[in-house]
Each structure stands twice: as structure tokens, then as C-alpha cells.
Amino acid sequence: MFPWVYGFTWSTGNLIFLGIFFTVVIVIGLTLGLSVLRSLRSAQSNEIAHIRWKSEFHDLPAAARTCRHIFAGDTRERTCAHDFDCGTCTAHRHIEELRRSGRIVLHRPAGSGGFSVSSERLYHRGHTWLRREPDGTVVVGLDDLASRLVTDRSTLGLPPVHAAVFRNAPLVTIRRASAGTRILAPIDGEIVEVGGEGCEWLVRLRPRSLGTDAFAHLLRPAEAAGWLQYEFERLQRSLASGGVGVTMADGGLPMQELASAVPVDAWDRALGEVFLEP
Amino acid sequence: MDSSLIPRGLQRTSFPRFLAWVLPWVALLGVGLFAVYLCLAYGLNQTNMDNRFAFGAWIYLDLTVIALGAGAFFTGFLLYILRRKELAAVINSAVVIGFICYSGAVAVLMVDVGQPLRAWFTFWHPNVHSMLTEVTFCITCYLTVLAIEYVPLILKNRKLRKNASMLLFEFQLHKLMVVFAGIGTFLSFFHQGSLGGLYGVLVGRPFAFRPAFGIWPSTFFLFILSAAAAGPSFILLTSWLVSKIARKPLVAPDVYRTLGRISGSILLVYVLLKAVDTLVWINRTAPGLGFQASSFYRYGDFGSWILFAEIVLLGLLPALMLLSSRVAQHTGWLVTAAAMACSGIVLNRFVMTIQTLALPTLPFDAFLSYVPSWQEVATFLAVIAYGVLVYSFSFRYLNLFPQERELRSA
Missing domain, CATH: 1.20.5 (Single alpha-helices involved in coiled-coils or other helix-helix interfaces)
Incomplete structure (x- = not known):
């Protein structure tokens, strides 16, 4: 033996x-x-993209993993445990059921903290928006908060046409000085066109699926309004050295050139916070 | 300079300041390594140990760091097996501390055996009747487990995780961590116990000898309990210490309270059993071997105050403090209680190792005194320097405290 x-x-x-x-x-x-x-x-x-996102999601701070139903006013406190894949969340399905039966009404919040939200777009938690086009393609762009941070389009590394992209896998890279990050793709698909200078969107995609489940994880405009406000506050908190402390509301709106207000040494942190890269 | 290696969102001191912190420890490690060279090149005559005082500063260090490093297995057990999710805030730090403690202990043992190249003999020629064989087997296996648990932390480094294969391996390894936590608990249970059992079976040393339950003397169980009590306290203490040195909150106060409660509960059980064990030893075991227990406390500085300090001052008192809800409201008091609890276990290991061997057992024996040589002290300090260095680099480049980012912006 x-x-x-x-x-x-x-x-x-x-x-x-x-x-x-x-x-x-x-x-x-x-x-x-x-x-x-x-x-x-x-x-x-080829599960690398999926596993990378699961690993990154696991390492995100709890504040970045807040459930979408808080922004819609459905619940007060809840942290996502499903990698923002609402299709696999039973609580999400239950709330959607209640909403369909009219027992819960989705109210648009009073304001979006000065950020514009379009009723034609769906929003991804990695700060991209998506608009479905009549030809079956979708266009993807940066939401208002991300656009105010990434103002120089030349810092963006866009994917080539025909490249396959996967939900929550890198779609675009950002390079600025020593800091760099990636912007996540909102859905699975294939790049059919890349937006030029001055174009409101970054890329045009042909989605792998046009079914409801393929878009279930994206925020609707009414949810996105509260979410953008929340995200801006989260960004401010992360940039405030040693906590925010006592503050007074001044009723102001976020400036258009947010990037210029971010200190150079905090730029890396700011990108990580907004684009969900731990 | 090294900012691309530092986890995103965490603030660390500048590289020159980090270097200034690290250099003295490197120097201390260098001196220690020279002492190790002397011991390996010229033999154990470099130490002040002899055939009668065979266990000295090194074995004391081994027993102490292994007891304090128990926080790794116990935190892993509570988190992965009992699902105490709040301890996820300290598990990474606990794993690093456990790895440092066990690797340090094994490194010193390699010097202590005098012939490290023959260390494998213990696996080839195992004496299955020896507690030390069991300790050697378990410690070797558990150090492997700790190294495996440490690997995912390293692979999560910001730079390394960009490599797809490392990310995949880290992810798959992390999913199986519950198996390693289970094995770690099993191994720790036995080697912590056997380290205590080692002294309890010394029938020729009536100061340490204890009656057996089955094949295990009472010290087997007392060592398990005391290590399980000291582990969480040491995690509490080190987390707080690192937080003070780094000048930033790393762990939420409720995590400190949880660690304190766990440590206090086990410490209380340990103190009660230790008191019963001591009473049985005073009234039955020692007289049965022809000794009055009080006779052991008449030599040198080893008076009965040690017993009082070990059981009451650094046992019962910190246990009650750690369990008090009023104390738990003040982190300072909680940390004081944790430091007292750790000191109690350190004192216990000192008594078991040094006092046991110093006391005479035969009529013609004299009280032995032993002062470690500078080579022994330097090796001892090198382990501490090694621990500080490994922890410092881990703290700088790895995310040891998952709550740090959130507490920073809270």
C-alpha cells in the first residue's frame, strides 16, 4: 500500500x-x-471575457454594485449579486412581473442631476448607451457622465469593423497620460461601422440576438436618470480625499468639462470608478 | 514609479518612502541570513542550546508564530465553511499572515534540525508514534495549502490579472477555495493539537505531563483552543496596526467587533478548561508523580505569578473584555484586549517550551538557565523582518483589505 x-x-x-x-x-x-x-x-x-467580467465584478466596491431597482424606487437597499445580468436575477423577474401587472409603476425621477437622458436609449452600467436602429443594428455611445469625462475622442481606441464583441468585455480602450482603462460592450455582437469625429455614437453593432433577454440587463431611461445622479455622487466621493465631510447643497449642475476638474493623480481612480475596472 | 502595480483606487505612500521603510528590515534580514549561514556552515555549536536544553528560542518562536498564524485557518473556516461573510474583509490579510507565520516557522525549523538537506527523511522514515512526525506532516501540507491560498491574491495584482491565463487560473482556484479551507482546518486542528500534545506526553517532565483522553493529553485540546482564540485576536491586532501605520481605515469597526467576539468566546472556553486542567494537575497529576506543584515555581523568575498572568491577567480578563459590548464600542479597548489575549498565548508557549526544560526533574538536576546566542536571536529577528517585508509588499501591491476603497470614500 x-x-x-x-x-x-x-x-x-x-x-x-x-x-x-x-x-x-x-x-x-x-x-x-x-x-x-x-x-x-x-x-x-473562449470564456475569458465572461470570467474576466465575473472576476472584476467580484472586486468592485459594494457602492458600484448597487441594484438597478434602487434607482427606480422599487427597493431601498440591495446590492447586485448577479454580475449585472438581470436576466438571471429572480428578484428582477418578480419586480418586472409586478410592473407588468400594474402593481408597481415605474416613475421617472424628478431630475437626473443635470445629466441628459434620452427616452430612445437604453443604458449599460459601464456608462455606454445603446439605441436600436430600424435596420436591426444598434448604435453604442458614451452616456452623458462618461462624455464629460472623456472629451478628447483621440484618446479612444475603437475596435475594427467585423470584430466580435461580447457583453461586459472590453469594447473601447481609453489612453490618457499614465492612466488607461476600457469601456465595456453593452451586448454581444459584431462591429459593422465605427463612428467618425463628431458622430454622436462610437460604434454600430449587429447584435447576436434581438430577443428581449439580450437587452434585459440594460437600464431604461427612467432608471438611468437616478443612476447617473448616483454615479456622479459616487465619483465625487471617491475623489474626495479623506471623505466628503459636511457639505452644503449649492444647487449647481455638473460642468461640461468634468475631465478638467479631475486632478491628474486621481484620473486613474476616476476612470476605474466610472468604467467599473477594479 | 510603481503606480501601475498598485491596486486601482488605493492610496499608497511614495516609492522612496516605501523604500525607506523597507531598507532597515532588509538589513535585519541580512544579519539574520548571515547567522543562518554560520549555523549551517559550522553547526549548532553556534547556538547556546545543548543536549539538555534542546528546545530554545527557535522552537519557542515556532510555537508562537504557529499559534498566532492560526487566524488564517480559523478565518477561512468561518468564512468558507460557516459562511460568516463579514470576515471576507480580513481573509486576504489573514492568509498572508498565516503564510508568513508558517513559512517563517518552517524556515527556522530547517536551521534548527541542523541538516536541512535531510529534512525529507521525516517523510521517508516517519515515526508514526511521534507527535512531532504528525506536526511535520501537517505543517508541510498546511504550508502548501497556504501557498495555494496566497497565489490567487498575487494573481489578482493589477498587472498580473491582465494576463488571461493567470486570470483564469486565479478564478478557477478561487472557486475551489472551500476545499482548501476545509483541508486547512483539518490540518491545523491536528498540528496545533500535536504541538501541545508533544509536551503533555513528556512523562519525564512532570511540569508539562498531563493525563490523556484516548491517545491525546489535555494539552492537545488546550493548544487547539488557544490557537483558535489567539488567531482572530492577532488578525484584529495586525489589521489595526497596519491601519495605524498606513494612516487609513482598512476594516469597518463591526469587523473588529466580530473578530473580538469570536476570539473572546473561544478564549473564555479555553481559560475555563485551562483552569480545570491546572487544578487537576496541582491536585492529582503532579502529586501522583511525586511532586508538589508549588515546587515548580521556586526557581529563578519563574514564580507562580506566571500562572496568574497566563490564566487571569492575560486570559480571563481579555476574554471578558472582548465579550463586553461596552468595550466593543471602543476600538482602542478592543485592540488592547486582543493584544492581551495574544500575549497570554505567547506566554503560554514560553512556559511550555522554556520553563518546562529549565526546571529540574531529578534530585541531582539543577535549574538550567539558557540565554540564546546572538546567532539564535538574529535568526529569530530575521523571521520577523521577513514577515514585515512580505506583508509590506503584499499590502502595497495586493488588495489585502477589500473594504479599504469604500472606507476611503465613506
């Missing part, structure tokens, strides 16, 4: 002690081997 152990005898002490020891060693080895095997399988089945 244990021929490699010097002086082994078939005694109870030997059997129990060495049996337990080698079982532990085998379990450690098997578990480690299983991790390696699963990693190789994930790499072959």
Missing part, C-alpha cells in the same frame, strides 16, 4: 496515520490539478 515509505508495517498506527496523510496530499493535488484543468478548458472554450 505504501511501498515507498521506509519501514512500513501493516499496523493500525501506520495505516491510520499514513492513510490520512496521503489522502490529504491526494486531495490537495487533485484540487490543484482540477483548477489547472478547468483553466485550460475555459481558455479553449
